[in-house]
Amino acid sequence: MIHFDHYQMDILKEMINIGVGRAAGILNELTKFRVLLQVPFIKLLSPSDLKEETRELGRDMVAAVQLGFEGPFSGRAALVFPPDSASKLVSVLTGEEPGTPELDSVRVGTLEEVGNIVLNGIMGSIGNMLKRHIHYSLPVYREDTIDKLIFLDRNVPPPNTILLIHIRFTIEQLHIEGDIILIFEVGSFTALLSLLETLQDKDME
Amino acid sequence: MEEIETLESTFGILDCIPLGVFILRNDYVVLFWNRYLEEWTSINKKNIIGKDITVHFPHLKEPRYSSRLQDIFYGGPPLIFSSQLHNHIIPSLLPNGTLRIQHTYITSLHVSNTPDFYALFAIRDVTDLTHRIQGYRAMRDQALEEIRERIHAEEKLKHAHAVLELRIQERTADLVSMNKKLQEEIKERKHAEEELQKTKTYMESILTNALDLIITIKKNGTIGYTNREIDFETGYRKEDIEGKHFLQFIPEHLKEFMMDKLSELNEGNSGIYESQIIKADGTHMDCLISQSAIQGSDEFLVSIKDITARKKMENELLKVQKLESIGILAGGIAHDFNNLLTAILGNILLAKMYVMEKEVYNNLIEIEKASLRAKDLTQHLLTFSKGGSPLKKTLNISELIKDSADFAHRGSNVKCNFFISPDLWPAEVDEGQIHQVINNLIINSIQAMPTGGVIQVRADNVTIGPGSLLPLTPGHYVKISVKDTGMGIQEEYIQKIFDPYFTTKPNGSGFGLSTAYSIIKNHNGYITVESRPHSGTTFYVYLPASPKKVPAKKEEKRLISGRGRILFMDDEEPVRIVTGKMLRHLGYDVAFVKNGEEAIRAYQEAQKSGNLFDVVIMDLTIPGGMGGVEAMKRLCAIDPNVRAIVASGYSNDPVMSDYEKYGFCGVVSKPFTIADLGQILHSVFTRTYE
Numbered sequence: 001m002i003h004f005d006h007y008q009m010d011i012l013k014e015m016i017n018i019g020v021g022r023a024a025g026i027l028n029e030l031t032k033f034r035v036l037l038q039v040p041f042i043k044l045l046s047p048s049d050l051k052e053e054t055r056e057l058g059r060d061m062v063a064a065v066q067l068g069f070e071g072p073f074s075g076r077a078a079l080v081f082p083p084d085s086a087s088k089l090v091s092v093l094t095g096e097e098p099g100t101p102e103l104d105s106v107r108v109g110t111l112e113e114v115g116n117i118v119l120n121g122i123m124g125s126i127g128n129m130l131k132r133h134i135h136y137s138l139p140v141y142r143e144d145t146i147d148k149l150i151f152l153d154r155n156v157p158p159p160n161t162i163l164l165i166h167i168r169f170t171i172e173q174l175h176i177e178g179d180i181i182l183i184f185e186v187g188s189f190t191a192l193l194s195l196l197e198t199l200q201d202k203d204m205e
Numbered sequence: 206m207e208e209i210e211t212l213e214s215t216f217g218i219l220d221c222i223p224l225g226v227f228i229l230r231n232d233y234v235v236l237f238w239n240r241y242l243e244e245w246t247s248i249n250k251k252n253i254i255g256k257d258i259t260v261h262f263p264h265l266k267e268p269r270y271s272s273r274l275q276d277i278f279y280g281g282p283p284l285i286f287s288s289q290l291h292n293h294i295i296p297s298l299l300p301n302g303t304l305r306i307q308h309t310y311i312t313s314l315h316v317s318n319t320p321d322f323y324a325l326f327a328i329r330d331v332t333d334l335t336h337r338i339q340g341y342r343a344m345r346d347q348a349l350e351e352i353r354e355r356i357h358a359e360e361k362l363k364h365a366h367a368v369l370e371l372r373i374q375e376r377t378a379d380l381v382s383m384n385k386k387l388q389e390e391i392k393e394r395k396h397a398e399e400e401l402q403k404t405k406t407y408m409e410s411i412l413t414n415a416l417d418l419i420i421t422i423k424k425n426g427t428i429g430y431t432n433r434e435i436d437f438e439t440g441y442r443k444e445d446i447e448g449k450h451f452l453q454f455i456p457e458h459l460k461e462f463m464m465d466k467l468s469e470l471n472e473g474n475s476g477i478y479e480s481q482i483i484k485a486d487g488t489h490m491d492c493l494i495s496q497s498a499i500q501g502s503d504e505f506l507v508s509i510k511d512i513t514a515r516k517k518m519e520n521e522l523l524k525v526q527k528l529e530s531i532g533i534l535a536g537g538i539a540h541d542f543n544n545l546l547t548a549i550l551g552n553i554l555l556a557k558m559y560v561m562e563k564e565v566y567n568n569l570i571e572i573e574k575a576s577l578r579a580k581d582l583t584q585h586l587l588t589f590s591k592g593g594s595p596l597k598k599t600l601n602i603s604e605l606i607k608d609s610a611d612f613a614h615r616g617s618n619v620k621c622n623f624f625i626s627p628d629l630w631p632a633e634v635d636e637g638q639i640h641q642v643i644n645n646l647i648i649n650s651i652q653a654m655p656t657g658g659v660i661q662v663r664a665d666n667v668t669i670g671p672g673s674l675l676p677l678t679p680g681h682y683v684k685i686s687v688k689d690t691g692m693g694i695q696e697e698y699i700q701k702i703f704d705p706y707f708t709t710k711p712n713g714s715g716f717g718l719s720t721a722y723s724i725i726k727n728h729n730g731y732i733t734v735e736s737r738p739h740s741g742t743t744f745y746v747y748l749p750a751s752p753k754k755v756p757a758k759k760e761e762k763r764l765i766s767g768r769g770r771i772l773f774m775d776d777e778e779p780v781r782i783v784t785g786k787m788l789r790h791l792g793y794d795v796a797f798v799k800n801g802e803e804a805i806r807a808y809q810e811a812q813k814s815g816n817l818f819d820v821v822i823m824d825l826t827i828p829g830g831m832g833g834v835e836a837m838k839r840l841c842a843i844d845p846n847v848r849a850i851v852a853s854g855y856s857n858d859p860v861m862s863d864y865e866k867y868g869f870c871g872v873v874s875k876p877f878t879i880a881d882l883g884q885i886l887h888s889v890f891t892r893t894y895e
Contacts, residue, residue: 106287112287139282
């Protein structure tokens with residue numbers, strides 16, 4: 001398993017925070033409430049550690065927006081909405097009454113856009129900072145257990161390192177809080193690491 | 206233009222997919238506009254391609270779009286504008302006038318051989334989908350609401366149910382308690398009802414078995430209840446009485462009296478009094494009425510006792526008492542009369558023997574006749590004498606009835622029809638008295654039919670049983686009935702006709718029926734009457750039948766002379782004088798005494814001197830001195846062989862009919878004739894010598 005040093009981790013966090021910040025800005029434009037997004041932690045985990053980490057979600061169905069990317073580093077980012085969070089977030093954004101957990105196709109469309117905004121924010125931030133062009137696939141919406149979303153739905157062996165980003169959203173006016181989990185499955189963290197090292201070198205200069 | 210034509214030829218295929226597709230350059234100039242968008246927006250390709258899209262759709266310049274589109278023109282990740290958050294990127298109207306709902310994907314499109322990127326907009330029409338989902342949501346929300354309401358209702362129901370359960374439990378507990386109480390009350394009430402029923406049955410039994418007729422009378426006078434289904438005394442059934450006014454059953458002459466009695470009840474006074482009620486057959490029944498208020502009711506209790514028999518007995522008793530007192534008086538008068546008549550008749554007889562002149566003789570005959578009528582009158586008076594007993598003989602009274610009736614109606618305009626049983630039982634009667642009774646009854650009937658008619662005389666054998674209402678000892682009787690078709694007797698007189706001196710006839714003595722009554726009473730019989738005004742009258746006479754045989758007829762009296770010494774005792778000097786003359790005329794030697802003491806002394810002296818009396822004739826009653834019975838008792842003590850004859854004007858005295866019991870050998874009734882004296886002395890002497 002690859003380990004990021006402290007500096008690399010800081011850069012990564014910085015890039016993610018910038019991306020999350022942009023996403024929050026866009027979401028605030030879409031709704032009349034102020035949506036606050038925070039990143040309590042970022043972890044690099046082995047698949048087994050990730051299983052342990054996401055055990056709380058258990059065998060419940062979760063909604064996820066996945067975005068594939070290719071370029072200097074390739075992989076897949078998945079924004080996972082635990083059922084409670086998905087419902088709260090959609091309700092707030094659309095002004096619907098909260099408490100309707102069902103995700104019909106209209107609400108799925110909304111959730112897709114939220115996922116798109118957050119993922120684009122982060123990916124755009126990374127892309128901008130790394131000054132590298134990345135090709136993206138169309139975002140895909142899926143509902144399944146976390147295990148199947150991350151580990152089974154692939155034709156290739158799972159990566160040995162997974163980046164877990166915990167994002168907390170807060171809508172203070174409504175006293176609503178929720179969690180979003182961003183999982184980065186990067187095929188070769190080595191490439192990302194080298195890119196980060198490039199940035200590190202530039203800072204050093 | 207070349208750029209646009211190239212794109213047109215490259216993306217012309219996008220005209221064929223059911224999406225709105227357009228391509229935008231980073232300066233917002235439209236490079237491609239497919240056919241669907243033409244159709245949706247009615248903006249022809251020619252009018253928009255190569256032009257700034259914000260001319261038609263200025264909102265795309267807004268930060269919410271432009272900030273995100275910005276990355277696309279640098280090859281950034283695809284964008285999604287969801288239908289829910291944006292509704293539509295390219296506003297376009299549907300045929301129904303509403304805006305088409307759109308879900309838009311925007312991807313970067315690299316421009317060959319350049320670092321530039323176009324933005325490829327792919328717009329999906331999700332109007333129908335959205336509406337369907339909204340409809341579904343509405344349905345779902347409604348369903349959820351209904352479910353919520355139902356759950357709420359169920360919860361309320363559960364709560365209500367729980368409350369109800371609690372109430373039911375409380376109520377059940379109350380009911381159990383109440384039920385227990387009720388059961389106890391029912392038990393108590395049942396017990397009370399049973400007791401009441403027992404009392405009711407008991408009372409009903411008392412009422413039903415009461416000898417009296419018991420009724421209740423309401424304040425308005427109607428009868429509410431009667432204790433009898435059928436009342437045999439009155440002949441009424443329950444339905445004849447109940448609901449009727451009580452005055453209906455009261456004789457006219459008593460209605461006012463009964464109204465007064467009812468008023469007294471209304472004032473709260475109870476009472477017992479005698480009255481009469483009309484029976485079902487129209488006759489009147491004597492009754493004792495007891496009336497009182499019923500406590501706790503506005504009705505009155507009236508008990509009616511049939512006292513017909515008692516009244517009858519009372520009337521009988523009253524009659525007897527009346528007759529007894531009259532009898533005492535009559536007895537005294539008769540005694541005196543008979544003494545006088547003894548002297549008169551004796552002297553007439555003697556005078557007739559010695560008179561030579563025919564005219565004087567005829568005058569004596571007239572005097573004798575008048576004296577004999579006077580004798581008859583004293584005989585009537587004697588009938589009322591106290592304790593008077595008839596001188597009875599066993600007779601077949603058929604002839605006596607016929608002879609008496611024939612004798613009585615002879616010369617009248619009335620005919621007598623006889624229906625006399627051929628095997629009529631003999632009766633022990635005083636022939637003269639019964640003759641007198643029949644005579645009186647026939648005379649009464651003749652007088653009831655002044656214009657003539659038929660009298661029906663019947664005589665039958667009857668047996669009186671123990672249950673009879675007649676005041677007779679059970680046994681065999683000869684029943685004589687005398688029926689006329691005359692004017693009848695008025696009701697108010699019926700009770701009085703047997704009273705002495707009661708008469709409705711101007712010249713009547715009032716003795717006829719009272720004598721008949723007394724005679725029959727002294728024969729231990731009974732006389733009664735049935736009469737209705739204008740329907741005739743029937744007298745019924747009951748005489749006890751005798752088991753004895755009828756003796757042969759005696760010979761007629763004749764003057765029998767004799768010899769012997771006679772002691773004659775009588776307080777009346779005229780009687781002593783005339784009797785002395787008659788005895789001497791018959792050939793007897795006679796001595797006289799005034800009373801019993803003198804008689805005993807004379808008898809004792811005669812014994813001492815050896816000049817004995819053969820027969821002593823003694824008056825039964827000596828006012829203020831010793832009478833015949835006591836004197837006889839003493840004489841028997843002196844000389845058990847003494848022979849004595851009792852003489853009395855009280856022919857009905859028991860001593861006269863039962864003289865042997867008192868030691869006498871014979872009896873002679875005053876006024877006696879010389880023949881009577883000769884016959885009785887002859888019989889005493891003959892008996893002595895036999």
